[in-house]
Amino acid sequence: MKKYLGIPLAFGFFGFLVLAYVALGTDYYRHKQAPDQPIAFSHKIHAGKVGLQCLFCHETADKSEFAGVPSVEKCMSCHKNVATDRPEIQKLAGYWNRREPMEWNRVHRIRVKKYVYFSHERHIKAKVDCANCHGEVKYMERIRQVRSLQMGWCVSCHREKKAPTDCLTCHK
Amino acid sequence: MDIFNRYVLPPTREHLELLRYLLMLASLIQLPFLGIVMGSTFVSLVLNLRDKDEANPTYAHVANDLMKMAMPSRVAVVVFGILPLPVIWLVYGQWFIRSAVNTMHLVPVGALVIIAGLVVLMRYCGTLRRDGRNSLVNIGVGGVGLACLVVGTYVVYGSVSRFFDPERWFLHYHAVRTLTAWSLIWRYLLFVAASLSMTGAAILFFFFKWPRDEKRIEGGDVRFLKNLGAGLAIAGTILCPVFGFFYLFTLPVVAASAGLYWMGGAAVGVLFVIFVYAYRVVLSPAPRFGGRSFVLGLVVFSLMIVGDQLALVNATKEHTAGLVVEAEQREAETAAKREAAIGVAVTADPVRGEEVFKTVCMTCHRMDERLVGPSLQTVLPKYTGKMDALVAFIRKPSKMNPDYPPMSAPGLPLADVKSVAAYLLGQVGPGQRTETAR
Numbered sequence: 001m002k003k004y005l006g007i008p009l010a011f012g013f014f015g016f017l018v019l020a021y022v023a024l025g026t027d028y029y030r031h032k033q034a035p036d037q038p039i040a041f042s043h044k045i046h047a048g049k050v051g052l053q054c055l056f057c058h059e060t061a062d063k064s065e066f067a068g069v070p071s072v073e074k075c076m077s078c079h080k081n082v083a084t085d086r087p088e089i090q091k092l093a094g095y096w097n098r099r100e101p102m103e104w105n106r107v108h109r110i111r112v113k114k115y116v117y118f119s120h121e122r123h124i125k126a127k128v129d130c131a132n133c134h135g136e137v138k139y140m141e142r143i144r145q146v147r148s149l150q151m152g153w154c155v156s157c158h159r160e161k162k163a164p165t166d167c168l169t170c171h172k
Numbered sequence: 173m174d175i176f177n178r179y180v181l182p183p184t185r186e187h188l189e190l191l192r193y194l195l196m197l198a199s200l201i202q203l204p205f206l207g208i209v210m211g212s213t214f215v216s217l218v219l220n221l222r223d224k225d226e227a228n229p230t231y232a233h234v235a236n237d238l239m240k241m242a243m244p245s246r247v248a249v250v251v252f253g254i255l256p257l258p259v260i261w262l263v264y265g266q267w268f269i270r271s272a273v274n275t276m277h278l279v280p281v282g283a284l285v286i287i288a289g290l291v292v293l294m295r296y297c298g299t300l301r302r303d304g305r306n307s308l309v310n311i312g313v314g315g316v317g318l319a320c321l322v323v324g325t326y327v328v329y330g331s332v333s334r335f336f337d338p339e340r341w342f343l344h345y346h347a348v349r350t351l352t353a354w355s356l357i358w359r360y361l362l363f364v365a366a367s368l369s370m371t372g373a374a375i376l377f378f379f380f381k382w383p384r385d386e387k388r389i390e391g392g393d394v395r396f397l398k399n400l401g402a403g404l405a406i407a408g409t410i411l412c413p414v415f416g417f418f419y420l421f422t423l424p425v426v427a428a429s430a431g432l433y434w435m436g437g438a439a440v441g442v443l444f445v446i447f448v449y450a451y452r453v454v455l456s457p458a459p460r461f462g463g464r465s466f467v468l469g470l471v472v473f474s475l476m477i478v479g480d481q482l483a484l485v486n487a488t489k490e491h492t493a494g495l496v497v498e499a500e501q502r503e504a505e506t507a508a509k510r511e512a513a514i515g516v517a518v519t520a521d522p523v524r525g526e527e528v529f530k531t532v533c534m535t536c537h538r539m540d541e542r543l544v545g546p547s548l549q550t551v552l553p554k555y556t557g558k559m560d561a562l563v564a565f566i567r568k569p570s571k572m573n574p575d576y577p578p579m580s581a582p583g584l585p586l587a588d589v590k591s592v593a594a595y596l597l598g599q600v601g602p603g604q605r606t607e608t609a610r
Contacts, residue, residue, distance in 0.1 A: 007451065014413070014440060021413075049580060050578070052577060139489070145426075146339070
């Protein structure tokens with residue numbers, strides 16, 4: 001019977017590997033894939049086809065650390081009249097009528113954010129294009145994070161562009 | 173590569189999809205073949221060296237027969253090993269034009285090394301003696317051929333590895349740095365493990381299953397070959413999922429998607445089935461399961477190739493979208509130039525203009541009130557008598573007033589734009605006549 005021991009061992013080995021793959025997939029599904037949003041907003045239409053500039057909606061990006069998201073009022077400035085028959089626009093109008101803010105789900109995440117200082121304003125003033133860190137948003141139907149936003153990557157760019165690389169620049 | 177940027181136009185969406193299918197087909201033709209050649213050469217060299225130490229006719233026979241199995245003829249080597257190379261290079265070159273990464277020049281370098289390796293191995297194969305009296309020089313030739321194949325396939329794999337990681341495209345990496353990334357190493361090791369498994373399955377298939385009427389081996393070698401094939405398959409099926417796990421673990425998140433993990437899981441399942449067949453072959457006195465193992469080995473290669481493609485598609489989604497947009501713009505410009513060159517008479521018809529205004533423009537514009545755009549009665553007077561300027565603005569709007577959002581180009585045909593312009597100018601001032609213009 002010893003010669004048939006290989007089969008149960010193989011079950012154990014491959015079973016363990018299948019579980020490892022499931023763990024990887026679950027980690028991706030829970031933490032890394034592009035999150036669902038309250039409204040299926042398409043950057044491809046707004047930034048791509050319509051041609052809206054980033055700062056038109058993300059108004060505080062050149063004034064503060066945070067880029068911010070537009071208020072419902074900003075969206076309604078066009079959508080009070082544009083495409084009002086579409087279901088997603090009707091959802092938007094619902095928020096406006098109820099005077100309720102939309103709770104967008106965070107897409108770009110620095111995993112250890114509480115130890116890192118990042119300022120959008122400093123980067124825009126340094127003429128860093130939004131696409132450097134956010135990718136070509138105007139081609140994204142559904143916005144996703146396309147950069148790791150890890151320290152090594154940030155430091156690589158700081159080195160290339162001769163920006164400060166001492167610790168206190170970002171850890172303060 | 174610059175040659176592609178200069179001479180190749182950006183592909184349309186349909187063209188790109190076709191290119192990707194072609195790439196998958198070319199890879200499926202080539203990679204299992206190269207894997208079998210590399211695996212067989214490695215085993216053949218080991219057996220020849222062992223035969224030198226302890227003369228054993230079985231080692232010499234098998235070392236010779238393995239190479240004959242892996243490289244049956246020059247035609248097979250050219251069709252399976254060499255022809256797909258320019259196809260792969262051209263497809264990648266078209267897919268990655270306009271990108272900031274310039275590693276595509278590594279593909280022809282790797283391809284030449286692969287071709288050199290195959291030529292050397294044909295020589296090794298041709299001069300191998302079945303009676304075991306092979307010189308060390310001849311065995312060395314086989315070693316050089318194998319080394320060339322390993323280096324060549326690694327370089328070709330590595331040439332596209334930067335594309336999996338868009339965040340590093342702007343970094344000016346030396347070729348050596350490109351070729352020593354962890355995700356590339358795991359990707360290549362996955363190919364090596366799949367090659368081992370494929371070699372084992374090929375032994376069980378080509379020696380014992382097909383072609384049926386050919387007597388390839390003598391009685392004494394049957395047991396040795398059977399166990400060799402099954403052993404290689406077992407080794408490959410154990411290593412493959414481990415390397416696959418590390419490949420997925422080190423893959424940049426931008427390249428990942430749910431489908432990729434499903435494929436990985438399916439591949440582990442198929443590898444398990446191959447393992448069970450190979451294990452039963454070891455236990456049984458007669459060779460079996462050659463056909464099933466070979467087909468399942470090809471399935472594993474297919475899953476690897478499709479998975480690799482999927483990861484690359486995920487990582488370069490925005491780059492591809494940019495190419496498609498450029499292709500569509502080029503098509504639109506060509507159509508407009510053709511229209512102008514043919515000199516088609518474009519009639520501005522205010523009735524048609526009113527119809528277009530009501531269906532398209534009224535989404536954002538009213539004549540007498542601000543909506544998304546300004547009240548038209550306030551902006552149109554400056555175009556009185558300047559119909560061409562109004563037509564040009566409607567076709568390609570530019571931001572005029574900071575109090576309003578930018579106007580998007582409506583994408584209307586020239587005749588409709590002229591008609592709308594004629595209608596609008598007729599609304600603000602008297603005496604605007606219909607004109608026929610070229």
